[in-house]
Amino acid sequence: MKFLLVTDLDHTLVGDDEATQVLNQRLQSNLRSKICLVYATGRSYASTCELIAHKQLLEPDYLIAGVGSEIYQDGILDLDWAEYLSQDWDKMAIASLAQQFSQLKPQSPKEQNPWKISYSLEPAAENSSTVQALQQKLTESRLPAQIIFSSNRDVDILPKTSNKGNALTYLQKRLQIPSEATLVCGDSGNDISMFQQDVRGVIVANALSELLEWHRECGTENHYLAGAACAWGIMEGMAYFWEF
Ligand SMILES: [Mg+2]
Helix, strand or coil, X not given: CCEEEEECCEXXXXXXHHHHHHHHHHHHHHHCCCEEEEEECXXXXXXXXXXXXXXXXXXXCEEEEHHHCEEEECCEECHHHHHHHHCCCCHHHHHHHHCCCCCCEECCHHHCECCEEEEECCXXXXXXXXXXXXXXXXXXXXXXXXXXXXXXXXXXEECCCCCHHHHHHHHHHHHCCCHXXXXXXXXXXXXXXXXCCCCEEEECCCCCHHHHHHHHHXXXXXXXXXXXXHHHHHHHHHHHHHCC
């Protein structure tokens, strides 16, 4: 049976260079044939490729980019996923509605794609009420969309069906890998959708309060709070759930 390892990049797989290299070596030396490796990140495809090269990460079997808005295999966009996301998604109308919120600054064009509109907020206490007001506007306008708010800064608007969790479940079903053989790893708010799937999950020790709060309220025995940070935490979780 194959195992499915789905990991976030920034502050999870990447963040402690020594840990990343130790995990890389372990995967390469004796686990690579057993494990289907998936990276699930908020980064764009281009930015992810830069990070893979810069940090000498292993080439993944699949890449979930732009918080679930795109799936790539060997550099090729998964068109079935793209078509699925395109249903009920009016990017132009949503962008013009979001423009009414002056606090929302568009992220660089590199971070945008046909299924993702990304903004940044300056750090401020009232940011979550801004996000709530935007959500209300979208609902009133009957524009199906979801907002993923991360790191008290990033605001990603995506099709309702798009997030890291749904994307990984799409791959898990396609690959027919059972839940006990699927492990997700993350550190922040945009990883919560992964932990909500029928999978096992590792929350690394350096996780942000938004994810720790979710874990306190919704965590189950399928969620493991690692004692170690970044990729050390991933290895701890692999030992805990898979015994390797
Ligand atoms: Mg992260």
